[in-house]
Amino acid sequence: MNQTGSGGMHDRLRRNTLKLMGWTVAWVVTLAIATFGPVFLWESKALTSGALLVNLAAGVGMIAANKDHLMVLDELQRKIQLEAMALALGVALVAGLAYSTADATNLIPFDAEIGFLVFLVCAAYGIGIFLGHRRYQ
Amino acid sequence: MKNRLKVLRAEREWTQARLAEELDVSRQTINAIEKGKFDPSLPLAFRAARLFGLTIEQIFQDEV
Numbered sequence: 001m002n003q004t005g006s007g008g009m010h011d012r013l014r015r016n017t018l019k020l021m022g023w024t025v026a027w028v029v030t031l032a033i034a035t036f037g038p039v040f041l042w043e044s045k046a047l048t049s050g051a052l053l054v055n056l057a058a059g060v061g062m063i064a065a066n067k068d069h070l071m072v073l074d075e076l077q078r079k080i081q082l083e084a085m086a087l088a089l090g091v092a093l094v095a096g097l098a099y100s101t102a103d104a105t106n107l108i109p110f111d112a113e114i115g116f117l118v119f120l121v122c123a124a125y126g127i128g129i130f131l132g133h134r135r136y137q
Numbered sequence: 138m139k140n141r142l143k144v145l146r147a148e149r150e151w152t153q154a155r156l157a158e159e160l161d162v163s164r165q166t167i168n169a170i171e172k173g174k175f176d177p178s179l180p181l182a183f184r185a186a187r188l189f190g191l192t193i194e195q196i197f198q199d200e201v
Contacts, residue, residue, distance in 0.1 A: 008158060009158075009161050009162065009163065074161070074162040074163050074166050075162070075177070075178050076162070076166040077163060077165075077166070133165075135174070136169040136174050136175055137169075
């Protein structure tokens with residue numbers, strides 16, 4: 001069932017959304033530190049490893065917070081999330097493999113970057129959420 | 138699936154937000170059920186039936 005924790009649905013949703021936001025910010029900040037730290041701040045591989053470990057830990061926290069967030073949603077909201085995630089996963093699989101093949105066969109004049117795929121998946125997920133909310137308005 | 142949720146809510150002069158609070162779901166979910174765009178799960182249908190003191194069949198009717 002969706003009744004997890006105390007308080008009304010709105011209170012629980014707000015609490016979990018804030019928690020998810022906090023973990024997401026922590027993950028992005030630690031990723032930025034792990035990426036740019038070795039370039040601008042230090043040269044030690046041990047520090048880079050430590051920064052990556054902290055980033056992975058923040059990522060685990062973000063995944064757990066996302067799961068908690070999904071558990072608080074009601075059945076229609078979960079359905080919207082499921083359909084959006086299915087779209088994002090499908091786009092990731094189809095576009096990711098096509099992009100990789102285009103790189104391997106030198107159809108594109110540059111190396112395939114994971115960043116493009118991440119952006120595409122986020123865009124597909126966002127569009128899926130938007131369409132879902134519109135459909136059930 | 139047809140339902141009498143809107144009528145039952147109106148009889149009690151409840152807003153969608155009030156009914157959503159009573160059933161522990163979002164207002165969007167109540168709106169979607171009332172418009173027939175979304176069919177509730179069995180547990181949610183039971184909660185609605187309990188809330189209005191009716192059977193599930195008295196609130197929700199299959200469209201065949």
